[in-house]
Amino acid sequence: MASGSSLLEDELSCRVCSNIFRDPVVLNCSHSFCKACLQQDWEQKESRECPVCRRRSSMELPRPNMPLPLRPVQEAALTYESIMSSGTVTMAEPVCLIENDKDGNLRVVPQAVEILNQIDQLVVVVAVVGLYRSGKSYLMNKLAGKRKGFALGATIQSNTKGIWMWCIPHPKKADHTLVLLDTEGLGDVEKGDTKNDNWVFSLAVLLSSTLVYNSIGTIDNDALQRLHYVTELTEHIKVKSQANDEDESTEFMRFFPSFVWTVRDFTLELEYDGKQITADQYLDNALKLKCGHGKQVMAYNLPRNCLRNYFPTRKCFVFDRPTSAEKMKHLDCLVDEDLEPSFVHQARTFYDYVLSETKTKTMKGGYNITGRMLGSLAKIYLDAICSGHIPCLENAVVALAQIENSNAVAEAVKFYKENIANLVAFPTETQAELSDIHGKVEERAVKIFMDRCLKDEDHKCQIELMKLLQTEHKAICEKNVIESKKACESIIKRIFRPLEENIASGKYMTVGGYQQYCKDLENFISKYRSAGGKGIKGEESLKEYRAKNKFVGQAIMTADRSLSEAQRKEEEITARLEATEQARRAEEEQRKILEKQMKDQERTFIENMKQLENKMEEDRKNAAKEFEMTLNSKLKEQNELIKQGLDKQAKLLQAGIDSLKEEKAKNTESSSFFADALDTVGQAATVFLPGMGRLAGIGISAFSRLFK
Numbered sequence: 001m002a003s004g005s006s007l008l009e010d011e012l013s014c015r016v017c018s019n020i021f022r023d024p025v026v027l028n029c030s031h032s033f034c035k036a037c038l039q040q041d042w043e044q045k046e047s048r049e050c051p052v053c054r055r056r057s058s059m060e061l062p063r064p065n066m067p068l069p070l071r072p073v074q075e076a077a078l079t080y081e082s083i084m085s086s087g088t089v090t091m092a093e094p095v096c097l098i099e100n101d102k103d104g105n106l107r108v109v110p111q112a113v114e115i116l117n118q119i120d121q122l123v124v125v126v127a128v129v130g131l132y133r134s135g136k137s138y139l140m141n142k143l144a145g146k147r148k149g150f151a152l153g154a155t156i157q158s159n160t161k162g163i164w165m166w167c168i169p170h171p172k173k174a175d176h177t178l179v180l181l182d183t184e185g186l187g188d189v190e191k192g193d194t195k196n197d198n199w200v201f202s203l204a205v206l207l208s209s210t211l212v213y214n215s216i217g218t219i220d221n222d223a224l225q226r227l228h229y230v231t232e233l234t235e236h237i238k239v240k241s242q243a244n245d246e247d248e249s250t251e252f253m254r255f256f257p258s259f260v261w262t263v264r265d266f267t268l269e270l271e272y273d274g275k276q277i278t279a280d281q282y283l284d285n286a287l288k289l290k291c292g293h294g295k296q297v298m299a300y301n302l303p304r305n306c307l308r309n310y311f312p313t314r315k316c317f318v319f320d321r322p323t324s325a326e327k328m329k330h331l332d333c334l335v336d337e338d339l340e341p342s343f344v345h346q347a348r349t350f351y352d353y354v355l356s357e358t359k360t361k362t363m364k365g366g367y368n369i370t371g372r373m374l375g376s377l378a379k380i381y382l383d384a385i386c387s388g389h390i391p392c393l394e395n396a397v398v399a400l401a402q403i404e405n406s407n408a409v410a411e412a413v414k415f416y417k418e419n420i421a422n423l424v425a426f427p428t429e430t431q432a433e434l435s436d437i438h439g440k441v442e443e444r445a446v447k448i449f450m451d452r453c454l455k456d457e458d459h460k461c462q463i464e465l466m467k468l469l470q471t472e473h474k475a476i477c478e479k480n481v482i483e484s485k486k487a488c489e490s491i492i493k494r495i496f497r498p499l500e501e502n503i504a505s506g507k508y509m510t511v512g513g514y515q516q517y518c519k520d521l522e523n524f525i526s527k528y529r530s531a532g533g534k535g536i537k538g539e540e541s542l543k544e545y546r547a548k549n550k551f552v553g554q555a556i557m558t559a560d561r562s563l564s565e566a567q568r569k570e571e572e573i574t575a576r577l578e579a580t581e582q583a584r585r586a587e588e589e590q591r592k593i594l595e596k597q598m599k600d601q602e603r604t605f606i607e608n609m610k611q612l613e614n615k616m617e618e619d620r621k622n623a624a625k626e627f628e629m630t631l632n633s634k635l636k637e638q639n640e641l642i643k644q645g646l647d648k649q650a651k652l653l654q655a656g657i658d659s660l661k662e663e664k665a666k667n668t669e670s671s672s673f674f675a676d677a678l679d680t681v682g683q684a685a686t687v688f689l690p691g692m693g694r695l696a697g698i699g700i701s702a703f704s705r706l707f708k
Contacts, residue, residue, distance in 0.1 A: 015052050015111070016041055044102045052096065054161040087120035088177040088371070089167050094150050097165035097181065097378065098203065106199055108382050112165055112375075119177050119371020124170055125361045126354055127163075127181035127204040127257075130214035131226065138331060139214060139262060140182045142347055143354060144168055147333070150182040163203060167371065172355045177371055179361075181208060186229065199385060201229040202236040206381055206391060207374065208257045210358040211311070216264045219286040219316075224303045231306050238392040239364070250656045252310040254630045255364050255393055258357070259311035262350065266318035283316035289646055308640075312633040315357075317350045319343055363400070364393045366622030367454045376403050401454050405461040408452035413468050416445040420476060427484035427535025431596040434480055434536075438473055438600060443607055445469060450615045459612070459677060463684045466608055470601070470688050477597060484535025492545050495528045503552060514560040514571065517553065536593055539585040546582055550575075601691025609681065613674055620673075627664040631657065 014024075016037035026032045031052045033041075041051050097112040126143060128136045137150035144150075144166055163183050170176040183204050186197045205211055215223055239251045261283055270277050272285055287304045290297045307314065322343040327334060336344045361369040369377070380399045381391040419441045428434040449465050456462055499520055502508060508517040528534075528542060557563065557571055634657050641650040685692060 087118075087175075088169050089115055089118055090169060091115065091167050094164045094166040094180075094182065096161075097163050098200075098382065099162035100196070104196070105386060106162070106196070106203075106382060107386070108375075108379050113379065115165075115167060116179075116371040116375030116378075119167065119374075121175055121177045121370060122360045122368050123177050123179045123371050123374055124173060124210075124358050125179045125181065125208045125257075125369075125374065126210045126212060126358055127183060127208035128212040128214055129183045129186065129201055129204045129229075130212075131186050131216075136185070136212075136214045137182050139212065139347075139350070140166070140180045142351055143178070143180055145171065147335075150180075163200065170355070176360065178355070179371065179374065198229055198232055198236055202233060202391070203378075203381060205233065205256060206237065206393075207361075207378060209361040210260060210354060211257045212260045212262055212354070214262045214264065218266065218268055219261065219263060219283060221300065224286065227303055227307075230310065231302050233306070233310065236390060238390045239394060241392050241394045241398075250309070253312050253633055254626055256311050258313040258315070258359070259307065260315045260317065260354065263316070263318045265321045267321075270318070279316040279318045280314070282318070283314060284640075287314075288644060289641075289649065291646065308637055312629055315353065317346065317353075319346045319350075362622070362626070364397050365455060366619070366624075366626040367397070368622065373400060373404060376400050397455055401456070405453045405456055408449045409461055409465045409468065411452065412445040412449040412465055413472070415448055416441055416469055416472060419444075420472070424476065424480075427480050427487050427533075427537075429532070429535065431477075431480075431536050431593045434477065435596050435600050438476070439603055439607075442469055442473075442604060446608055446611050450611050453615075454619075459681050459684075462608065462612065463681060466604065466681075466685055467688050470604065473600065477593075480535065481537055484537040485541055488534050488538055488541030491528065491531050491534055492541065495531065496524050496545070499524050503556075508556045509559045511560060511562045514553075514557045514563060517556050518571075521553075536589070539582070539589045543582045543586040546579065550579070598691030601689040605682070605685055605689055605692040608685075609678060612677055612681070616674055616677065624664065627660060631660045631664065634660065 014034040014037050015031065016033055024032050025035045025038060027038075027050050031050050033051065038051070042048050095112050095115065096109050098106055099109055101107050126140075128140050130136045140150045141147060145168075150164060150166065161184050163181055166180040166182075168178050168180075170178040181204060183200050184196075186201065213227065215226070217223070233252070237252070239255065263279075270279065270282055272281065277285070287308055289301045289304055289308075320340055320342045322328070322331065322339045323334065327338065361374065363369060363377070377396060377400060380396050384391045384395070420437065423437050423441065424434065428437075446465070446469075449462065453461060502517075502520065508514065525542070529538070534541070553575060557568060563571065634653055638650045638653045638657065641647075641653070682692070
């Protein structure tokens with residue numbers, strides 16, 4: 001969570017070099033930079049445009065921004081209104097997430113990723129794509145509940161460049177963050193870069209949980225042909241890392257976002273064969289396939305097939321023209337009363353649907369995505385594109401898992417160390433006291449790991465966490481012993497000081513002195529044992545003290561002439577018995593410590609396995625949801641094809657349906673997966689958790705009952 005001072009630092013930092021301003025200047029768009037940074041940026045790009053919003057500047061030399069360093073902390077919140085302890089952010093305005101560098105290559109903007117890194121909540125991601133100057137940004141501002149935010153152009157130029165991001169707390173889903181992505185207009189005549197358009201479209205698909213495609217006019221064949229980007233997704237997105245002969249596009253439906261087509265300035269009546277139809281039916285009619293195998297038929301069917309087979313759900317909204325052409329130039333300044341009532345109603349319906357129906361962003365395997373993970377995904381996909389590779393969903397999961405699992409281990413260990421340091425007062429009175437604290441903190445640390453980890457192959461990261469926490473616990477136990485011995489030494493010095501002084505003064509070196517010495521020694525031992533604050537090594541420390549003073553007692557006994565030979569022998573036997581008893585007490589003390597530590601290790605393994613079972617069951621359910629949603633979508637599509645008399649196309653879907661059913665059946669066999677996990681983790685853990693040796697002999701079936 002950013003503090004007020006860090007927010008102020010953000011406001012006083014150049015958006016190019018990220019350092020505190022040096023010789024600040026400001027552009028007409030109100031963005032400020034170091035003078036040298038801005039001039040260097042303009043020279044590299046050979047264009048005078050703002051590095052943040054890309055608006056062109058008419059000034060050859062920007063004006064100085066003298067009041068900037070004097071702005072109070074309150075104004076520093078202009079970029080981020082607040083960064084809340086709940087794990088989300090509220091951004092006052094959008095920032096660029098993905099931009100083109102000076103060579104025209106796409107790159108992730110680090111500052112935007114830093115914002116996403118602060119979002120620990122799950123995210124709902126809505127991306128809008130469409131032809132340039134089609135009014136995409138207005139819809140996104142509507143979803144953000146603002147009139148201004150994403151730039152609305154009033155000219156024929158495209159205002160949005162790259163992909164812009166706006167993060168706000170989700171208005172309808174508690175503990176979720178809504179991430180809005182506004183993309184560069186497709187077909188921008190200024191850029192004329194089809195390759196860039198394809199990547200922008202593909203990234204919007206990869207990063208979103210709902211993809212909004214915005215167009216103007218009607219959904220006719222021309223409109224569908226302009227949506228050729230969807231037909232080229234197979235060239236820009238891979239599902240599996242290993243190449244094979246299978247058509248991977250059949251799996252797109254499992255991992256692609258929901259699809260919403262918004263049609264602006266719609267002037268037709270929603271009728272078909274003289275009957276009123278809904279906007280959804282209007283879209284379905286437009287996506288109907290033609291029978292035949294000719295070149296023209298295949299070209300006609302291609303974009304329609306892609307939309308029908310790639311996206312799990314389809315929805316359509318049509319919008320009347322919002323207001324007059326003159327007022328459209330100032331659309332971001334208009335309130336609802338200035339707009340056509342029908343448009344206001346249509347926009348509200350769109351808003352309610354998208355915010356209510358858009359699901360949490362997931363990735364291959366049904367894993368839910370946080371803001372932090374979304375930032376990592378964007379970097380993973382862009383790294384692949386920049387290196388000349390095609391973004392691969394399977395590889396992305398593996399790469400993200402490596403990042404998340406490594407960080408999950410570090411976060412869990414950090415939590416454990418910090419909380420143990422805060423909760424444990426050394427030395428603890430008993431080993432049980434330390435074990436109790438350790439158990440509670442470890443349970444929470446493992447939960448932190450489980451909540452964050454994904455696809456932990458062979459449970460390597462969990463085993464690593466178990467090992468690290470055991471090492472920490474061992475070190476804490478050793479420290480507890482050391483601190484206990486220090487405390488005992490101090491208590492012994494205090495309690496036995498009178499005895500030491502009597503010995504030094506020769507008080508006991510007289511007739512009858514030995515009996516007095518034994519009486520005093522017993523009295524001081526009793527006081528010592530009743531004293532608090534000794535910790536877990538009280539008897540061990542007393543044993544060492546008595547052993548050190550053994551010869552003192554023997555010397556006093558020898559000097560006591562009142563003792564007969566028989567009495568001396570009897571006293572020697574008594575002394576040996578007391579030493580044996582003291583040794584027994586010390587051994588019993590140590591036995592209890594070791595026994596508790598062994599039980600701690602047993603509890604550690606059981607706790608890890610309980611949480612692993614819960615995690616595996618949660619992952620299984622998420623995967624089952626993914627299967628169920630995809631299966632239902634494919635069955636629905638198959639039924640539609642049969643109704644249209646397209647039996648051949650319907651049969652082609654059957655292979656994918658059968659494959660899904662088979663995979664879904666395997667996914668339900670969770671017990672065998674957990675048995676394998678028990679075996680894998682159990683074998684590895686016996687090396688550093690010898691205390692779980694007893695559990696290893698119980699057997700999997702009996703041991704599994706511990707988790708019920």
